Amino acid sequence: MRFLLYAAIVTGVWSGLLSLVIFAIGRLCGVPFAAAQSQDDSVGQIRWYVPLLLPVLAAVVGALLSALILGRSHAKRIIFWTGSLIALVSMAGPIMQPDEVLWSTRILLLCMHLITWFLVVPQLARIVGDSEPQASEIRVLSMESAK
Numbered sequence: 744m745r746f747l748l749y750a751a752i753v754t755g756v757w758s759g760l761l762s763l764v765i766f767a768i769g770r771l772c773g774v775p776f777a778a779a780q781s782q783d784d785s786v787g788q789i790r791w792y793v794p795l796l797l798p799v800l801a802a803v804v805g806a807l808l809s810a811l812i813l814g815r816s817h818a819k820r821i822i823f824w825t826g827s828l829i830a831l832v833s834m835a836g837p838i839m840q841p842d843e844v845l846w847s848t849r850i851l852l853l854c855m856h857l858i859t860w861f862l863v864v865p866q867l868a869r870i871v872g873d874s875e876p877q878a879s880e881i882r883v884l885s886m887e888s889a890k
Contacts, residue, residue: 744813746870754862755802761862762794762855768840774847785836786843798859801865805829809867819872826864830856 766789769776776789803828812818837852 744810747810747867750870751802751806754866755799757857758798758859758862759795761858762798765851765854766791766794774851775845776848778844778848786841794855801859802863805863805867809871813871813874816875818875819868822871823864823868830864845883860884
C-alpha cells in the first residue's frame, strides 16, 4: 500500500507539472481554456491549479482503488485495463463539451488526460503486479546446479 501511494504521488505530481506546462503553453498561444463542468453549466475558465492538482487526485484515488486487488491473480492486467478504461471514459469530458468550447481547448485537455494515463496507470499496474501470487517464486538451488 505504501508503494502504491508513493508511486501515485510521484507520478501524479509529474503528470500535474507536465499538464501545467501544457496549460501555460496553451495560454501563451491564446487558448482560452474555457469549459463546462456539466451539461447544464455555462462555460467558465479553467483555473491554473486545476491541471496541477487533478492528476495528483486521480493518481491517489487510483492507488487506493488498486490496493483492493493486491495479491490476486492477474492483478496487473486488471489494473492496467481498468485504468485504461477509466481514462478513456474520462476523455469523453473534453470531447463532449458544448459547441462554444474551442477545439484547441479540447485537444490540450485530451493531451493532459493522455499524459496522466501514460504516467500513472502502467506504474500502478506494475506495482500491483508485483503482489501477484506467481510474481515471487522461491527458488532453491541444489548443489549440482550451483557447480
